[in-house]
Amino acid sequence: MKAIVLGGAGFIGAHLVDALINRGDEVHIIDNLHADRLETLHQGAIVHVIDCSSPEIKNLIVQIKPDVVFHSTDQAETAAASAPSLNSGSAITIDGTIHLLEGCRLARVNKVIFASTAAVYGDPRTDLIAEKDPPRPTTKYGWAKLAEESYIRLFNRIEQLPYTILRYASVFGPRQHTQKT
Numbered sequence: 691m692k693a694i695v696l697g698g699a700g701f702i703g704a705h706l707v708d709a710l711i712n713r714g715d716e717v718h719i720i721d722n723l724h725a726d727r728l729e730t731l732h733q734g735a736i737v738h739v740i741d742c743s744s745p746e747i748k749n750l751i752v753q754i755k756p757d758v759v760f761h762s763t764d765q766a767e768t769a770a771a772s773a774p775s776l777n778s779g780s781a782i783t784i785d786g787t788i789h790l791l792e793g794c795r796l797a798r799v800n801k802v803i804f805a806s807t808a809a810v811y812g813d814p815r816t817d818l819i820a821e822k823d824p825p826r827p828t829t830k831y832g833w834a835k836l837a838e839e840s841y842i843r844l845f846n847r848i849e850q851l852p853y854t855i856l857r858y859a860s861v862f863g864p865r866q867h868t869q870k871t
Contacts, residue, residue, distance in 0.1 A: 691710075691715045691716070691757045691758065692715070692716045692718075692754070692755070692756045692757050692758075693710050693715050693716070693717050693718070693756055693757065693758050693759070693760060694717075694718045694719075694720060694751065694754060694756045694758075694759045694760065695707050695710070695717060695718070695719050695720070695735075695760045695762060696720045696721070696742050696747075696759065696760065696761050696762060696763045696790065697720075697721055697742065697761070697762040697763035697764065697805075698717070698718075698719030698720065698721050698731070698735065698737075698762075699719060699721040699723055699731055699737075700721070700762060700763070700764065701861070701863075701866050702762050702805060702858070702861060703719070703721070703760070703762040703763075704731070704732070705863075706760055706762065707719060707731075707732045707735050708732050711732050711734040711735060716736070717732070717734070717735045717736065718735070718736045718737075718738060718754050718756065719731065719735045719736070719737045719738065720738045720740055720742060720747065720750065721737070721738075721739065721740075721742070721763075722739065722740065722741040722742065723739055724741075738750060741786075742763040742786045742790075743782040743783060743785055743786030743789070744786070744789070745789050747786065747789045747790050747793055748789045748790070748792050748793035748796065749793070750793070751790065751793030751794060751796070751797050751799070752793055752796045752797045754797070755797050755798075756797065756799055757799070757800045757801075758799065758800055758801045758802075758803065759790065759794055759799050759801075759802050759803070760803045760805070761787065761790060761802060761803065761804045761805060761838075762805040763786070763805075764805070783834050783838065784834060784837050784838055784841070787838040787841055787842070788841055790802075791842065791845045791851065794845075794851055795845065795849045795851055799851070800852065801852045801853065801854065802842060802845075802851060802852070802853045802854075803853070803854045803856065804838065804839065804842055804853060804854070804855045804856065805856055805858060806835045806836075806838070806839055806855050806856060806857045806858070807831070807832065807835045807857055807858055807859070808857050808858065808859035808860075809827060809829060809831055809832035809835060810825040810832050810835055810836045810839070810857060811823055811825060811826060811827075811832075811857075812825070812826035812827050812828040812829075812832060813826070813828055819859075821857075839855050842855065
C-alpha cells in the first residue's frame with residue numbers, strides 16, 4: 691500500500707509512519723518540520739518538506755497517487771488557544787484540509803483518515819462522552835477540527851471520497867514533545 695501521512699514528523703504521525711513502514715508500506719511524509727522533529731523521521735519514509743496548508747499539497751497528492759491519506763496535522767498555536775478568534779491558524783488549517791481533499795479527489799484516493807479531537811464535544815454534560823453526543827466546541831481548536839470534519843463529510847457526500855474520522859482525547863506516550871511554559 692502507498693500512504694501519505696500529513697504531519698508525519700509529529701507525535702502521532704511519527705508512530706503511524708513507523709507502523710506503516712514496519713508492515714511494508716511505501717510511506718510519504720508531508721510536514722513543514724516546524725516542530726523540529728527531525729529525530730522522529732523514519733529512515734524508510736519519503737519526506738516532502740512543505741507546509742500542510744499550502745495549495746501545493748493538491749498537486750503533490752496527485753503526483754504520489756496514494757491509496758490512503760492520513761491527515762494528522764495540527765497547529766499547536768490553535769490547540770493551545772481557548773478564545774475564538776478570526777486571527778488564528780484555524781482558517782489556514784481548514785484551507786489546508788480543503789486542498790488535501792481536492793488532491794485526494796483528483797488522485798482517486800481510496801480513503802482519508804482524519805485525526806480530529808474530543809475537543810469538538812466541548813464541555814461534556816455527562817461524565818462519559820459518546821460518539822453520538824452532539825458537538826459543542828468551546829475553543830477555536832475544537833471549532834477548527836469540527837469544520838475540517840464537516841468538509842470531509844461534504845467531500846464524501848459530493849465526491850464519494852471514503853473517510854474515517856478519529857476523535858482522539860489525551861494522547862500521550864514515548865517521544866511525546868512537551869512544551870515548557
